[in-house]
Amino acid sequence: MKISAVIFDLDGVIVSTDEYHYQAWKQISDQENIYFDRKINERLRGVSRMESLDIILSHSDKAYSESEKQQLALRKNDIYCELLNKLSPNDILPGVINLLISLKARNINIAIGSSSKNTPFILEQIGLTANFDSIADGNSIKNSKPDPEVFLLAAKMLGVKPEECAIIEDAQAGIDAAKAAGMKAVGIGTAANCLNADMKLQDLANLDIDQLLEVNEIRS
Ligand code: BG6
């Protein structure tokens, strides 16, 4: 089956927001006296806001009620969104713009498949909203990666079969979601270490578009 659509994760693939997530969660965990470091922050890649909070709270002895957790997540998001105001088109990661142009020139469908509820805001900040044919994000799904829901939704929005899609991801949870959806998985950055990725790259500037689109047997 030929690849007719490429679905991009957002955070860590189109733009790097790791540091802003870290700073926002760090402020919250300091206020709550909970141990949190960059290593723990890496485990939050690809997973939803509430699941990220659960990982952070697993380092606390206190039992938080559902409403307290909602309050903490809201506070974190306010700090995070304040930091996102700094984002601009200069923050688009290397190779992204060239790849989007090349895919358009070949009539390949392009979508976002992200766990983030801030996807619309981030795309506006970096000026790329109009570059995607469809956007599936944390606002439109029930189950976050590694569940395949967000990628299956993106494929449905594009009107293509899962096996025609290639996913570009920087997180193990995202590679697992892509494979669970029956899609080709390209791991970049830290996800280049993922054993189940079909292609592994340091960044998108090193991507060979013919290799990406070639007919490959998709491993399950
Ligand atoms: C993912 C990030 O894209 O979005 C995760 O990799 C983050 O780290 C998740 O937790 C949810 O983000 P948001 O913007 O909805 O809080």
Ligand code: MG
């Ligand atoms: Mg990511």
